[in-house]
Amino acid sequence: MNELRGWLLDIYPEAQVGAALWLIGEDGQRYHLRQPFPVTFYAAGRASTLRRLWRYLQSHPAQPVLKREERQDIFVKSMRTVLAIDVNDPVAQNALFQEIARAFPDLDYFDADVALPLRYAARHRLFPLAYCRVGVDANGQAQTVEPLDTPWDLSPAPPPLRILYMELDADPARNKPTRLSLRSGSFHGPATAEYHLDLDLERPLLINLKAILQRCDPDLLLTTWGDTWLLPHLLERSAALGLPLPLNRDPARQPAHHPEISYFSYGQMVHRGRQVHLFGRCHIDRGNAMMWEDYDLEGALETARVTGLPLQTAARVSPGSGISAMQMVTALREGILVPWHKQQAEQPKTALDLLATDQGGLVYQPLVGLHHDVGGIDFVSMYPGIMVRFNISPETVQGQRPCIQDLEPFASENDLPGLIPLTLAPLLEKRLALKNQLIDLPKWDPRRKIYQARASAHKWLLVTCFGYLGYKNARFGRIEAHEAVTAYGREALLRAKEAAEGLGFTVLHLYVDGLWVKKPDAKEPADFQPLLEEVCRRTGLPISLDGIYDWIAFLPSRVDARVPVANRYFGVFRDGTLKVRGIEARRRDAPPFIAKTQMEMVELLAQGHTPDERQAGVRKALGLLRRRLNRLRSGKTPLEELVVSQRLSREIEAYKSLSPVARSLQQLQAVGKEVRPGQRVRFVYTRGRPGVYAWDLPTPPDARTLDLERYAVLLLRAACTVLEPFGLNPQLIAGLAQNVQTQQLCFKLVPRNERQRREPAVRTAMTTRSRGVSERGTIPD
DNA sequence: TACAGTCGGGG
C-alpha cells in the first residue's frame, strides 16, 4: 500500500464506488482517489408501516441491509425505534430514499438527505482543505484516510492551491464583454502567467483556453461573472462548435448547473444567480458568492474547513447553511438522528434581524443629543455565548423551566452539553483565539488580514446560529430554545444596567447586547474596568469595552423630534475611529455622493478634542457642505456618484405605485433587460417625467437632464442629520438651498415638532415582543 | 394624509 500526504480538495459521490476524493499531493501531483462509502439512513413511525417498508425493501434490487435499532431523536424524550437501512454507496442511497419517501410518505426519515461531504466529515474527521494521510492500494482506492490537522488549528499549513483568475472586461449585464483575461497564480503568491483572449474569436478562444487549463491545471477557477455568464457561455459555445473544454478535472463528469433563484426571506427578496459547479476542481464566482466582500477566499476556506461544506458551496451559501451543516456533522458524530428536511429552507434570519426587532432583545430609548466621554460596552458574541454557557439546545429546553432570573443553565440528561452548545463551543473558542492573536499583531503585519477574514467568517457562523434556532424550518430549530436565548440576553443586559448604575454611571442607552454609559471623571479604559468586572461577575458572560467615545450623538426621530430612535447614532472613539449607525451614510440605497459627503462631514466633526477645535470642525463641515452643493449645482459631480441602487422586492406587475425603482425597471424591460426580484436596479433622478433614468440602459444618461435640485435636497437632509446635534438650526442649513422649491422640500423634511420645545425623552425599557416569555423571563410550557 | 416601498444589523 502506498501512502500519500496532501490536502483534500474535493469530495463527491460516485455511483457504485462511494466517494470520489481529490487530493493535492505534497509532491505537487493531483490525485483522483476512490473510496467505498456505505451509507445508513433510518425510518421511524407506526410499527405496521415500518413492517410494510421492511417487506418492500427485502425484495428490493438495491439489496439494502436492514436492522431494527433504538436511536436518539432530539425532539423526543425517549429513544426511538427505527429501521436502519444500509446501502452500498451514497448515490444508491439517495435514489432509494427518494423512492421510499414517495411510497411511504407517512414515515419519518433520518440521516436521509445529508450531503456526502458532511457524512465524510462526521465519519473521518476530514474536511475540505484538510491536511491528511491516505493509504492507497494498487487499484487507486483509498483504504485509510487520516486527518493530520483539525479545523480548530489556528495556523494550518496553507494548501498549495493553484488558482486561475478569469476576468471579463465588462459587466455582461450591461455590455457584451469582448476580452477574457486570465492570470494563473498560487494562493497568496504572485501571478505566474497572464493571457488575454478575444471572446469573439471563438475557435482560438476555446482552443487556447483548453491549452491554458491543461498547462496550468488549476485547483480553483476564481472568476467574475463565471456563474452568471462566463462559464455557461463558454460551455455553450464549446458544445456548439464541437470543441471540448475540460473545465472539470474529472473527465467523466459534466459541470453541474444550478438555476438562478429569487426567494423571499424575512422581509426582503434575495436573488442568487445561476451557478456552475465543477468536479475535481473548484469554481467560485466572486460576484455570486454571498459573503465575498466580507471575507474573501480566506474566509471561504475557513468556512469550508469548519463546516465541512465543499469549498464551492461554502463560498456561495449564506452562513446559515454553514451552521446547519455543522449541526448535522455534530449530530452524526453523536449518534443523534438528523431529521429529513422536507420543506426547503427559508433563508435564515441573521441574528441582527432579530436583535433589532421582535424577538425579545432589550431595547432602550437613548437620551437624545450629544454626549461626551461615553463608554461603549458590548457583550462578546452574546447570543452564542449564552447558548454555550446556559446549555441552550432544542433537546435541553424541552420541558425544563430553569429560573432565568438566577441565570441558571439548562440541565442535560447525560451531563454532556446539548447539540447546539457542542457545535458552537469550539467556534466561539477559535474566534476568541483569532481575535487575541489580532491584538498582538502589529498593524502592518500581513497576517492581520487573514485572521480578520477568518474571524469574520466565524462571527457570521455564530451570529446565524441564533437565527437558526428560532427558524421553524431549521432541522434543529426550536422556538423555545430561541426564546430562552433572548430571555437570558435581556436578563444579562438588565444586570449590566444595574451594575452600571450601582457604580454611579449614567446609562445613556441599551441595545440588546450593548450599553452606553458615562460618569464624571470616567475618561480612561481603566475607569470602566471595574464595571466590566462587575458585569462579568453578575452575568457570567464576557463583556468588553468597545471603546470610549470622544462624543456620540443619539438622534431623534425625523417624523417626531420628541421621540428617540434606538438605532440612529454616530460618534467617534478616542483613537479617531468613527461609528455610524442607521443614518444615510450606512444605507445601501444612498447615492455615493450623498453618503460620502455625509461621512466626510462626520470626519470633520470628529477632528479635535477641545471645544474650540470642535467648533472649528463644525465650521469645516459646513464649508464642505457648501462646496459640495456648489459642485453639484455646477454639474461637476461624476454621474456614477449620483446613482441610486435599490433592490427589487417583486415583479413589475406587483407594484401598486410607480416608485422610482419600478419606473427604472419599466425602462429596462422596454429594451429587453430582465431584472429578477432580489437583484438591484440602479438609476439617477432626472427632471420632469418619468423622473428617473435607469443606469443600465444602453445609452448613458444625459448629464443635462439630471434633477440636481433633488440631489441638493438629499444632500441637505443628510447634512441636517449630522449637523443638528451640534446645535445647528436646520432652517439655517436649509437656507443653503438657493431656490425656494428646494428650501421647501428640505424644510418639509425638518419635522414640525422641531420648533416646539423638546420634551424630555421618554425612556422605557421594553421587550418588543415576548411571545410567551414573561417579562423577567421564565419559560412557560 | 394614507399607503407603498426600501432598508437596517456586525466588523
Next chain:
DNA sequence: GTGTACGACTGTA
C-alpha cells in the same frame, strides 16, 4: 436549499 419581522423613513397618489 423561496415563503413574509418591525420600525424608521421617504416617495407617490
